[in-house]
Amino acid sequence: MRNTAQTLFQRSEEAFDTAFDGQHNPLRHLGALGLYLLWLIVASGLYLYTVLDTGINQVYTSINHLSVEQWYLGGILRSVHRYASDAFILVMMLHLLREWAYGRYTGFRFYSWLTGIPLIWLVFASGIGGYWIVWDQLAQFSATATTELLDWLPIFSEPSARNFLTPESISDRFFTLIVFIHLGIPILLILGLWAHVHRIASVDYLPSRRLMTGTFITLLLLSLIKPALSDAPANLAQLPAELRIDWFILFLHPLTDLTSPAVIWWSLFASTALLCALPFLHKHTPAPVAVVDGANCNGCRRCLADCPYAAITMEVHPTRHGFKIAVVDPDLCAGCGICAGACPSSTPFRSQETLVTGIDMPQQPVNALRQQLEGALAALQGTPRIIVFGCDHGASVASLASPNTAAISLMCTGILPPSFVEYALRTGADGVLVTGCRSGGCEFRLGDHWTTERLTRQREPQLRGTVPADQIELVWASANDGATLAAALTEFKTRIGTQIGTQMALTNRLQPYQRRTPHHA
Amino acid sequence: MLKPAAIIGQVVLYGAFAAFIGYFATSPTYKQIPDDVSLIKLSISHLGERNCRKRTPEELEKMPRNMRAPLDCPRERSDIKLEVDLDGKPLYQTVMHPTGVYKDGVSTTYKRFELKSGVHQLSVRMSDNVAVAGFPFVKEAQITLKPAQVMVIDFNPDKGGLFFR
Numbered sequence: 001m002r003n004t005a006q007t008l009f010q011r012s013e014e015a016f017d018t019a020f021d022g023q024h025n026p027l028r029h030l031g032a033l034g035l036y037l038l039w040l041i042v043a044s045g046l047y048l049y050t051v052l053d054t055g056i057n058q059v060y061t062s063i064n065h066l067s068v069e070q071w072y073l074g075g076i077l078r079s080v081h082r083y084a085s086d087a088f089i090l091v092m093m094l095h096l097l098r099e100w101a102y103g104r105y106t107g108f109r110f111y112s113w114l115t116g117i118p119l120i121w122l123v124f125a126s127g128i129g130g131y132w133i134v135w136d137q138l139a140q141f142s143a144t145a146t147t148e149l150l151d152w153l154p155i156f157s158e159p160s161a162r163n164f165l166t167p168e169s170i171s172d173r174f175f176t177l178i179v180f181i182h183l184g185i186p187i188l189l190i191l192g193l194w195a196h197v198h199r200i201a202s203v204d205y206l207p208s209r210r211l212m213t214g215t216f217i218t219l220l221l222l223s224l225i226k227p228a229l230s231d232a233p234a235n236l237a238q239l240p241a242e243l244r245i246d247w248f249i250l251f252l253h254p255l256t257d258l259t260s261p262a263v264i265w266w267s268l269f270a271s272t273a274l275l276c277a278l279p280f281l282h283k284h285t286p287a288p289v290a291v292v293d294g295a296n297c298n299g300c301r302r303c304l305a306d307c308p309y310a311a312i313t314m315e316v317h318p319t320r321h322g323f324k325i326a327v328v329d330p331d332l333c334a335g336c337g338i339c340a341g342a343c344p345s346s347t348p349f350r351s352q353e354t355l356v357t358g359i360d361m362p363q364q365p366v367n368a369l370r371q372q373l374e375g376a377l378a379a380l381q382g383t384p385r386i387i388v389f390g391c392d393h394g395a396s397v398a399s400l401a402s403p404n405t406a407a408i409s410l411m412c413t414g415i416l417p418p419s420f421v422e423y424a425l426r427t428g429a430d431g432v433l434v435t436g437c438r439s440g441g442c443e444f445r446l447g448d449h450w451t452t453e454r455l456t457r458q459r460e461p462q463l464r465g466t467v468p469a470d471q472i473e474l475v476w477a478s479a480n481d482g483a484t485l486a487a488a489l490t491e492f493k494t495r496i497g498t499q500i501g502t503q504m505a506l507t508n509r510l511q512p513y514q515r516r517t518p519h520h521a
Numbered sequence: 522m523l524k525p526a527a528i529i530g531q532v533v534l535y536g537a538f539a540a541f542i543g544y545f546a547t548s549p550t551y552k553q554i555p556d557d558v559s560l561i562k563l564s565i566s567h568l569g570e571r572n573c574r575k576r577t578p579e580e581l582e583k584m585p586r587n588m589r590a591p592l593d594c595p596r597e598r599s600d601i602k603l604e605v606d607l608d609g610k611p612l613y614q615t616v617m618h619p620t621g622v623y624k625d626g627v628s629t630t631y632k633r634f635e636l637k638s639g640v641h642q643l644s645v646r647m648s649d650n651v652a653v654a655g656f657p658f659v660k661e662a663q664i665t666l667k668p669a670q671v672m673v674i675d676f677n678p679d680k681g682g683l684f685f686r
Contacts, residue, residue: 019530086542141553151631157620158566159631165564165673166686214535222539228546239560239669244547254551 005101013441014478022439022448022476024210029440030095032204035193036212037088040219042186044081047074049183052133054175059135060233067229079223085127086248087219092123100278107286108199108309108334110279115196117275119189126185127249132178136231137240138250140164144236145253152261167236199332201310202446287335288362290328296345297358299324302460303339306414308445312339312359326359336444337361337415341451344461347419348373351515364411373420374515376406377428384430384496388489389416391436393443395477395485405489412436414447418454418463425471426513431496435475435485448476467510471496554635559666561634561643565676566627569599569619570650599650601628605674606644607636616651638668645674645683658682 013027020026026033051074053062066074096116099105105113128146132139147161163169197203206212231244245254256264290303294317303326304312311332317323326339340346345358348370355367376387382404390397390409397407410416413436421432434451442448452474453459463472473492477485523531554560573594581589598619605613613632620626628649643664646656658676660683666672673686 016534019527019534083542083546086546087538090542148631148633157626158629159564161631162564162566165562165675214531218535218539222543226543226547237671239554239671241552241556241669243551243553245551246547247545248542257553 002101002103005097006103009098009101010478010480014438014480017438020211022441024208024214025440026091026207026211026215027094027098029204029207029211030091030098031197032207033211033215034088034091034095036206036215037084037091038186038189038193039206040084040216041081041088044077044084045186047077048081049179052179054172054179056170056172056175059133059175060230063134064230067227071227075227076220076223079226079228080219082228082246083219083222085130086246087215089123089127089248092120096120103282106279106282106284108311108332111199112196113279114276115192115198117272119192119196121272122185122189122192124249124252126182126189128252129178129182129185131246131250133175133182134230135175135234137234138231138243138245140234140236141240141243141245142250142253145256149252149256149261149264152265164236169236199310200445201307289330289333289335290337290339290359290361292326292328292359293356294319294325296356297325297343298345299326300344300358301326302342302344303359306338306342306446306450308336308338308447309334328359334444335361335363336412336447337364337410338412338444338447338450340366341415341417341454342461343417346417346461348417348423349419349513349515361411361415364415366417369408369410369415369420370423372408373424374427376408377424380404380406380428383500384493385428386431386433386489386493386496387424387429388433388435389413389420391447393479394435394437395479395481397435397485399482400486400489405493412442412444412447413451414442414444416451418461421455421472422464422467422510423513425467426510427515428512430500431471431473431492433473433475433489433492435477435488438476438478438481441478470499554669557638557668558635559638559668559670559672561636561666561672561674563605563613563630563632563634563674565601565603565617565647565674566629567601567649567676567678568627569601569617571595571597572599572650572652597624598626598628599652602648602651602656603630604646604656606642607634608642636666638666638670640665643674643685647676647683660684 009027013025016025016027022028048063048066051062051066053059063078066078068075099109099113128142131142144161144164147159147164150156151159151161163174207215231240245251252264290311297317298320299314299317301314301324304314309332311329311334312326313329314324315327317325328339339359340357340361343358343360346360346366348355348366355370357366360366373387377385380403384404386405388397388400388405388407390400390407391413392409392411394413397409401407413434416434421434424432434455436448436451437443439448450459454461455463455472455474457463457465473488475485475488477488571594573592576591576593581591600619601617603613603615603617604611612634615630617628617630618624619628641664642661644661645659647658648656649658660674662685664672664685674683675686676683
């Protein structure tokens with residue numbers, strides 16, 4: 001079932017990529033989009049709070065006044081508040097489903113998964129409470145239904161639903177209390193979100209500007225076309241007739257009517273327990289973690305800057321005075337190898353017979369990568385000679401191999417030090433194609449992003465300026481994009497083939513490099 | 522620069538997103554009860570009586586002078602017995618137990634009854650001391666319920682016991 005869900009998400013994301021680029025694709029940035037919606041809710045909610053009168057009679061009229069008399073500001077903000085809340089629920093549930101579908105709930109990710117579960121409860125508690133503040137018929141229905149549901153739990157000595165028996169049961173204090181709860185829970189939610197993202201680095205606190213603008217304009221237009229309005233005022237002596245229910249937030253009430261409070265509570269407890277148990281039910285074989293070599297680590301902090309999961313810290317170097325050394329937390333390490341790609345010691349131009357870098361992956365050491373590259377280059381025949389560096393999680397590169405093309409698949413494209421591209425070009429390759437997951441779709445969050453920045457000389461360690469850009473091709477292709485990658489390779493080969501022998505190619509050609517083992521090695 | 526196809530795609534997807542949010546934010550409408558139905562809420566919260574026993578002269582003699590209270594009243598409260606009849610037929614019967622570890626808290630009940638609107642004969646009987654036979658609190662009345670009307674059956678000893686509102 002999870003594989004089906006994963007395929008569904010992959011296909012949907014790829015379909016969305018045609019309209020949005022990877023970095024603007026909402027499906028690839030659900031967490032950041034959720035945070036943006038939360039800020040919209042907070043900002044619009046603060047205005048609503050300032051104009052809300054919490055008196056028993058005034059609470060309804062003050063909110064209604066906003067929607068009717070001040071529709072151009074208060075009314076729009078109220079509508080944005082409501083629709084952003086609904087969108088938040090939708091985005092949150094999609095985020096949960098997507099992470100489950102991709103199996104991102106176990107191993108080093110279990111902390112983020114577990115800390116996300118209480119947030120769902122907080123979101124619904126805050127959302128349901130928010131509807132009460134309006135004190136219209138929908139609020140009456142929700143307040144009565146919620147308290148009747150709560151009364152199934154043995155937590156109150158008197159049924160809390162008694163507070164909503166008659167119109168006289170409600171006092172001004174009630175709304176003051178509800179407003180404080182409605183403000184307090186989101187504060188807890190923000191604290192919870194801080195914990196939720198605590199174990200990841202370079203967090204996307206906001207989506208791209210284009211996505212934010214598009215989302216805001218959409219919510220604004222929706223608010224203008226269909227403004228959020230109150231129902232008739234609450235009257236506890238009368239049952240509301242037909243309710244325009246918000247199915248995103250209040251769906252539990254009809255569900256309770258359909259079943260019973262016992263069924264609802266047991267379903268909620270069981271689903272929460274299942275979500276909490278998921279990381280432990282799944283058999284997870286941890287990937288080997290990054291290993292630091294003290295003699296080759298000079299404490300440059302590049303691995304610290306690039307690690308997507310904040311698994312690296314810097315400590316005082318045990319043997320080199322005045323230097324720091326990277327220390328890997330094995331519980332947090334994803335085993336992606338992005339740190340090895342960031343290490344300046346990972347350059348293949350070093351003359352040691354066995355290349356030992358500052359931080360390396362046991363399952364795909366930099367030395368093995370250099371040997372694999374050298375072997376592949378030696379075996380290439382004909383022209384143009386192309387090296388393809390691929391990603392195990394992106395489009396498969398194995399089928400691209402041919403007499404003049406060598407394909408090397410990496411754990412993540414981020415493990416590739418840019419110097420390997422130059423090394424390939426100086427030791428026999430006419431062109432290098434680097435491919436990995438689509439933008440924003442990296443299995444390890446930042447592999448494609450860092451690789452692009454390194455190869456386009458925006459991030460250290462960067463590709464040297466002397467390396468001609470036209471001999472390098474970046475193709476971001478998902479596991480379903482085999483044909484696209486093959487077509488891109490064919491086009492690249494044609495381009496490189498036509499360049500060979502031209503004056504430009506001769507001018508740009510890098511000086512060949514022959515690695516020699518020093519006598520003292 | 523965005524391609525025209527991408528712009529159209531974004532407009533369609535943002536539009537679908539807005540339509541989905543906009544529709545399910547208020548639709549489909551929900552009706553909790555049919556048009557011709559009314560609701561009776563039975564909600565009672567009351568402390569049962571304590572079953573006190575008169576101490577014998579011998580017992581009092583054995584006690585220190587300053588503690589010779591004539592009645593021995595345990596901390597526990599009595600269960601409360603409640604019966605509701607509608608149109609001459611039993612609608613609900615229960616025995617409410619006192620809350621608390623020492624059974625010294627209030628006894629409560631909260632029930633909803635949906636019934637056809639119109640004229641009904643309602644009878645409620647309650648005893649807050651099961652050791653005593655019979656029902657010291659009785660309320661009977663003919664009620665007329667309008668569609669969707671909520672009527673509450675409550676108890677307040679300061680208001681004469683059981684009452685409808």
